Amino acid sequence: MSFEPRIVGFLCNWCSYTGADLAGTARMKYAPNVMTVRVMCTGRVDPGFVLDSFRAGADGVLVCGCHFGDCHYVEGNHKCMRRIAITKRILKGMGIQPERLRLEWVSASEGARFQEVVNSFTEEIRGLGPIRLKEWAFVPEQVEAAAAAHGE
Amino acid sequence: MAKPKLAIYWAASCGGCDIAILDIEGKILEVADFFDLVFWPCAMDFKYDDVRKMQDKEITLTLFNGAIRSDENYEIAKLLREKSVVLCAFGSCASEGCIPGLANFTDKQTIMDYVYKTSPSLEPGNDVVPQTNVKVPEGTLHIPNLWNTVRTLPQVVDVDYIIPGCPPQSNQIAAVIDAVVDILKNGKPLPPKGTVLGASDKCCCDECKRQRNVKKIKKFIRPFEIVTDPEICLMEQGMVCLGPATRSGCGAKCVAAGVPCRGCYGLPSNIRDQGASMASALASVIDSIDEAEVERILDTVADPLGTFYRFSLPSSMLRRVQQ
Amino acid sequence: MDKAKITIDGQQIEVDDGSYVLEAAKSLGIEIPTLCYYPYMVPYAACRICCVEAHGAGGWSKIVTACNYPVWDGLEIFTDTPRVINARRTNLEMLMANCAPVPVLQRLAEQLGITEPRWKTGSNYTCILCGLCVRICDEVVGAHALAFINRGAKRDVSTPFQLDSESCILCGACAKHCPTGYIKMEEIENRYIVHQEMNLSPNAAITLPFRQAVPNVPQIVRENCIHFKTGGCMVCAKVCPKDCIEYGDRPNFEEVEVGAVVIATGFDSFDPTPMKQYGYGKYPNVISSEEFEVMNNAAGPTGGKIVMENGAEPRAIAILHCIGSRDHDYHKYCSRVCCMYSLKFSHLVKEKTSAEVYQLYIDMRSFGKGYEEFYSRILDEGVNVIRGKAAEVVPSGYRQHEEGHLIVRCEDTLIGKYREIPVDMVILSTALEARRDAKEFGRKFNISTGADGWFIEAHPKLAPVSTTTEGIFLAGACQGAKDIPDAVAQGGAAAAQAMKLMAQGEVMMDAAYAVIDEAFCSGCKMCNDMCPYTAISFDDAKKVSVVNSALCKGCGTCVAACPAGAIMARHFTDEQIYAQIEGILA
């Protein structure tokens, strides 16, 4: 069975979430891989959410907000843009391809665009393959077994 | 009544925490007076076997400093957990990984290669690399195995309390000891499990005397690049100061000296990832709405990960770098 | 001050000692002719036209100049003795002998009964060297940019070294007071049609801010006022009988606390200069609709006459619709009002001139009440309507007599033919567009603008005058192109909305807002500047930041920014979101 990426999508309430809604009501078909978390504004998206998504097993994170100038909260999207920029650096430093995090501007009227973004991102992640965080959890049994092996 | 027993141990650490304990000055006599010091390898000659021989929960209090990064560290951690009533992660290494935890940015093999093969201070051609088991005529010599990933104490055993800091400030140690004495002497109830002792819930800024105002940053600078204004928030002067994302308790001494906070007291209670939190805050105050300019400004942050995760990498959300 | 009793032509008058005969005579209604006298300057006594005969005790008499002869008690003045008249006439003749027949001299000559000067020296100066210009620049304006040069018959008025003066402040006082027109302001805009500057009045320093201003009192325009350039002049203060002139007055900024704001900032007119094909700015007789309005104004530069650049009446006018509207290169929207005002223009043109009018339109959108009827009426008036957007305006230059005329090229889509229409004037019905500072302005009120720059209403159908910011309402063309009835209707609605808020006395709040936990906030002030709604303030007593929940819109930007995790976004807490992440990835 082919790899089905798991993607967390943070969508702003006013543009992208509505845009997604529009795509839905317009019966536009798009990849089901994106699981959305609604936030009031992309300005709410904390880098911690992104890191936590990867920790929790996501293969990609998509953040969608209003176009510059259209932000319902004037400039929350600008702040998001800056935070995403720094988050990508963290991801890169942590050994995760920064492409796995994508920021897109989708307005309420851009259902088609939402469809296109989701599809292309899904395909991109599919190309990148799954990520499994190595040695994230501490498993005593593994450690003890190794110790035993060494202790001979 | 028999004296309560106290154990102090160091795992992967620099020894600074032990010195910090000694730094409580006269109080150390009070400690010696009140406690029966049963285990402190740094200070006196004790054998692991002596501990192994003890009854379970015979030790009243264990102050454990140092990260867990070898079989030995892990074994003693488990041992002390068994023998102690209260196990305290003492200092940054034990509680969040600290400097030893930066090893998680790389892996065991790279470290071993560098230390024993490629380091410039080595004689060329050296290929003597320590082995866990070496057979010698007298038998097999065993060296504990170094782990690929550094762990924190709470990640490997159940920990009751955490005393943060690299090292914990002496006055905070003294206060904790006073509280412990108070509990033991007067039968006061224990704080809930998991409480962070010797620190507060607020962040470093709480103790910082510098004036804070609107922060708008066009370029990040490093401490040696300017002569700092003694009155104004270092972050407003363009430095990456981890103070806002660091638990208070240290007295903000570094900041008072003009050196930005590096975050040794660890993350405050309400957040999950010190580095991400700091990064988010920092990105928020960058004074630009132009993507290219934002990237340019971010380029001025030297070693962002090392800066944001200097003390907390093993306890952060991602814990280690992915290869 | 001491008084002096003097007699002028037999009439007695008591005036201030030391005042001048001319003023005294004036107050008696005796007009003494003069060429160089100006009430607000030191008498110069150069023209000698004002001479009168002074008689004193002891029977002496002499000719003196009235403008600067100080009165004294017992002085007797005669203004019309033969000697005086002769002196005036001869002096004037001397002037006329050397000067061009300028009207001011001609008039005076007529008054003194001279038909032709007895002498002519052959020189023909326009300047009569009355010195008004030099003195006004010196004494009143204080710019000291003009002076007499040379002496005797070669005397002239000039700037230092006869170069462009650096001291000149371009006030024009010299030109204004020059009685002969010798000094002229270099006319840059010697045109009937005032492009760009949509002034309804010349740039006088004392003016009404605009017609129908409230309160309807004049004000001093500092940029134009001589006093504010040189510190001199102040003639208005001398003239004002009520001492109303106050040079120290400055615009005041007053802070008013309000609970609701109605934004009605209107629109900008589209600048058709970039549309090269219509030649706006290139051909003088291609004008914008706003310029046509200025011209049509009875108080405008042409006095309401519809004229071409050269002052002549146009014989044919083309009105081009949809300039900048319904145009993929400029504005895609329909500006809604142009069709109707274009029709109005053709009506006005027909009414005021005998010109032929051509309307070139894409679609005639006469949708309002009575509008279609007006359209029919225009058609009855003989206006030519051509369905087809004008392609270009070119000069007609085939024949000499056609110079300066224009040709409008278009396709008449109803007959399917290419047409060239010769006209004298082209009016461009320019689009309505959002004010260029709308975006910046919107930021002040935290309201957003759409792609076209118009302010966005909260909901196009359900909340057409509200905005996403509570208490801010929109009215008129700032929200989108609309005509007067629509704007008035929207204004009424916005006012009602504002009234509603006031009547309620309390404000309903959204449940999603941010809260700062004092226990965790250590006052780093990271969040304070973060809030676009200035909902976060700093509590200096507690050294913590606090969120005003009434102002907070719950966007959560501050929550993400707080490095200590002290801020909580209600309904979007960290725990909730982490739980969601955990949940969807489980």
Next chain:
Amino acid sequence: MSTNKLNSPAELVALKERLEKNRNANKTVVTVCAGTGCMACGCDAVLKTFREECANDRLENEVEIKATGCHGFCERGPLVVVHPLGVFYQRVKPADAKLIWEQTVKGGHLVNKLLYRDPQSNQIVKNEKDIPFYKKQMRIIFGKNGFMDPTAINDYILLGGYQALAMALTKMTPEQIIDEVKKSGLRGRGGGGFPTGKKWATCRAVKVEPKYTICNADEGDPGAFMDRSLLEGNPHQVIEGMLIGAYAIGSHEGFVYVRNEYPLAVKNLTIAIKAARDCGFLGENILGTGFSFDIEISRGGGAFVCGESTALMASLEGKVGEPRAKYIHTVESGLWDKPSNLNNVETWANVPPIIERGAEWFASIGTDNSKGTKVFALTGKVNNTGLVEVPMGITLREILYDIGGGVPRGKKFKAVQTGGPSGGTLIVETAEPKIHASMVAYGDLRDEDEAISLLDLPVDFDELTRAGSMMGSGGMIVMDEDSCMVDIARYFIHFLTEESCGKCVPCREGLVVMLNILQKISEGKGTIEDIEYLEELSQVIIDTSLCQLGGSAPNPVRSTIRYFRQEFLAHVIDKRCPAGVCKDLVSHAIDNTCNGCHACLKSCPTNAIVGEPKRLHYIIQDKCIQCGACYQICRYNSIKRIKHGEGDKLQERARELWQPPLKKVTAEVA
């Protein structure tokens, strides 16, 4: 020069005595006139020669060489006087200086060829005072000039200088001084003739501080140079006069407005002011009396109008030199709107003698209303030109014949013009018929047309004014029969047109109109009406002009029409210029008296004269530009100025009559 400040009048007296004691009355002093006139003739070189000779012979201690101020007899410069012999040498060349040095200074002999020879008696005159030119003069003001070095204050003190000041400051109140000046009858010498004492009294009465004392040294009249000579030759007397005046009116600041074309005057005055300051005559606490006064020099650009008091003050203030109406007098509101007392150089110079010798003495000189002396600059067609100081009331005849020595080349006096450009031209004698023949025909006889000779007119303020001229600053231009009055009027009006400031209409435009008319007349295009127009314009310009420059500007026209109406009529009716000056109305022609001396031919700038030597010469009329060069040069009176267009006719006739000259033709000419 003393650098010791004098702190009391007594010290001044002591200084004078000391100087007198030190002076060797028998010491030989060679004075060389270093006035501008002599300087132009080369007195510098003469002076240098004397100094060299003196140095060569090591006689510096025995002989003093002194450069003095103007002696007045400029016609004969450079002038040298050897004291104590009192020998007066004239027209001394540097080579002559050597001769004088050897013969007179060292040897005590006279050098006859350099002595003055009276043209009338043909006698040699040894002493300066015996020369007729000086005999009729009364040198009150210029008296000290010849004896002192203008740059040496001690010379002035030795000659009694500053004694009047000391007297005024210590023995007289300001009121007494004003009284004395009033009694003396001194009137302003600048031209207006306003009583000086009255002016001072008015200025003193104004209760505004500060008051300014101004000396008008802006001498603009062409031909007048007495102020210049005075400032150059005796600046201290002017300074002393100003000091006394300032004390009288209560002023503490003074200005000398001097034109920058007088560099020597500026230089000498600067030196004198500094010396006076050093000696304590200027500055704070003068001579220990508590009175303070100082003088500043202001140099003018040389505009004629700046001699007018209000224009001068405007110029002093740094503004354009333009007059303003004087309905409020400058003594009340002048320089910087403060009371300002302005007097002319010569007026100031008159003050010290009045104080020193008393009002009665001064009032004894001159006529009823004009007291004292007046300096005239005698120029034009007269033998002895120069500066002459004469008592008021002297007749024109005395000035012209006795002092001036008559008209050169045996021509006849025609007119004398006094008072500068704005003055009038007075008839003296005329070769023309008194009444023009055509006048009878027009019935245009007037009172003024009665022929009168004004040769015996006493020269004073009122008489000159009555005669239609004015005293002015003292210019006196003598004209002989070759001067055309229309041309003279045109010349002066042209000058005034150029120099009018242009502020008021009558002066600026009226003069242009007048000039235009005069031009027309001199071109033979005038009409009878033009003369009437000139008279009418004159009246209106006088009536309505802003300042006295304009108010007196028509004087040249008025006076010439008054005395020489017939000459004007000759121009407008006969189209003829009797004096043969107006180029459009005259032709030059050679008559049969020509002896072919060739002088005229060489002088002609356009080569219009042709002729072989010793043969009759001939003027090609088309080429002649009527410059008159030949007329001036012809010694045989063979060049005739005749009515325009008649030259060839005369020359045709001359050709018929001409005969080769005899050997000795010159005898009949002399």
